Amino acid sequence: MANAVPMVELWRGELLESTHQGHAVICNGQGEITAAWGDPGRVIFPRSSCKMLQALPLVESGAADAVGLTPAQLALSCASHQGAALHVGAVRDWLTGLGLAESDLRCGSHEPYDRAERDRLIRAEEGPCQYHNNCSGKHAGFLTYSRHIKAGPEYVDPDHPLQRAIRAAFEEVTGETSPGFGIDGCSAPNFATTVAGLARAMGWFAAARETGDARARAAHRLTRAMAQFPDFVAGEGRACTELMRAMEGRVALKTGAEAVFVAILPEQDLGIALKIEDGSTRASEAAIVGLLVHLGVLDPDHPAARKRLNAVQRNWRGMETGIVKLAPGFL
Template sequence: MTDPVTMTELWRGELLESLHRGHAVICDETGQVVQAWGDPGAVIYPRSSCKMIQALPLITSGAAAKWQLGPEQLALACASHNGAAIHTDRVRAWAEMLGLGEADFRCGPQDPDDRDAHEALIRAHEQPCQIHNNCSGKHAGFLTLSQHMGAGPEYIEIDHPVQQAVRAAFEEVTGETSPGYGIDGCSAPNFATTVEGLARAMAWFASAGGRSDRQSAAAVDLVDAMTRHPELVAGEGRACTELMRAMGGRVAIKTGAEAVFVAIIPEKKLGVAVKIVDGATRASECAIAAILSHLGVLDADHPAARTFLNPEIKSRRGIHAGEIRPAGGFPA
């Protein structure tokens, strides 16, 4: 086993105050490791970074075509959204199209991260519901697939046909047998894999345009949906949304809880996976931005890139106090 490497540093004045270590892998279209930092074999939960994998059966089963789902719904199926109106209105309409409602979801309620939506609930003396959950788009996809399969309502159970289809797709694209699963924040199973396996899966997505099988065609549709609608994948001010915009739709990226981040780069047929071992999102955002800049697909001088690559630390009065930046030597 290789120890994690230092990827991100926090400087306050002239002092290195904190640092974050992690693992990262870049794979090519053959599934081989092109470059790695730390331990490629480290076993992780990909968390929400793998939502595009979880959405594959939605398309390959024929469910998406049956319900005429478009890029907006597919982007939401891959999303960890802010719970803004542009997200919740679309998820609610999707459920209604299926003849379902909020009570059919199994993701649990969540206070929206979007400030306007949060304050609107307070003014209306209302509580957040499951539609506000950042994973409600993924769960709308699960519900669509379950209904198409004629399966039962408890679609988050590990032995449910929906989750068995997800596991089969997950193991196929990672090229690994998952050693097990944990329960994600939205109550659905999250299958474990290595950092290398996750990067291999992203490279499989990146190279899908050169293949003609049904699974690959589904991957192309999902990547297109994410890059066409970055605002639905996360939300205003979020790294996924802002960095995809900065790259002009050329790259799909997705964060996951506990500091996981992935990138799909079709023009280079490369996939990237990052895991920061202490779970700090500020570090995974910096690390993925550094790798994307290193690969030449993100302009380090773009304002959005600087926001996550070198975020400024300010006092509560707005005085410059320091910055977060890639560690020396990373990711060269």
């Protein structure tokens, strides 16, 4: 078993202040590892980075087409959104169209990350609801599938037919039997896999075409929807949205809590998965930018890239204090 390797550093003046270590794997569409750093066998919870895997039953089963879901809604089914008015309205309209309500969700509520919507709630003396949950789009997809197969309302139960379908798809696409699951922040099971397994799944998504079998066609549609509608996947100021915009729809990206990040590169038939050991989002964003630049799909001078890698740190007076960059030897 290999150890984590240094990937990202923070320098303050002439002193190395912090080092973030992690693991990363690149796989091709045939499931072969083409490059790896750290331990490809490191078992992780992919957290929200695997939402496109969790959405496979929604599309593959025909549930999405049965209710006429749009590409924007498919992107929302893979989202960790900001809870902005755009996202809240889209989820509300989706469920209303199904004859369902906010109370049918099982994700719980939290304050929206979007400042404008948060301030609107404060001014209106309203509390957040489940539509504001960053996973409410995924849960709308869960409800759509559950309604399609006429399953019970407790769709986050690990033994629910939906979760069994997700686990089966997850294990087939990662090429691994999951060693278990944890309960995610939105109450849904999150199945564990290795970094290599997650990269293998992303490589499979990259190679999926609309001429393939039902599962491959579902993967192709989800990937294209994410790349076409990056605003629905995350939101303003977020890495997933800004970096997908920068690459003009050629790559689909998804982050997850505790510094997991994945990328799907259809033009290269490559998938990337990475995990930063200390859970630092700063480091996972810098590392994914470095890998995308390394593979030639992201301009290192694009503002979305420079915001996260080789990013000058400034204090509240605007003084330059440090820089975030890749560790020597990584890439």
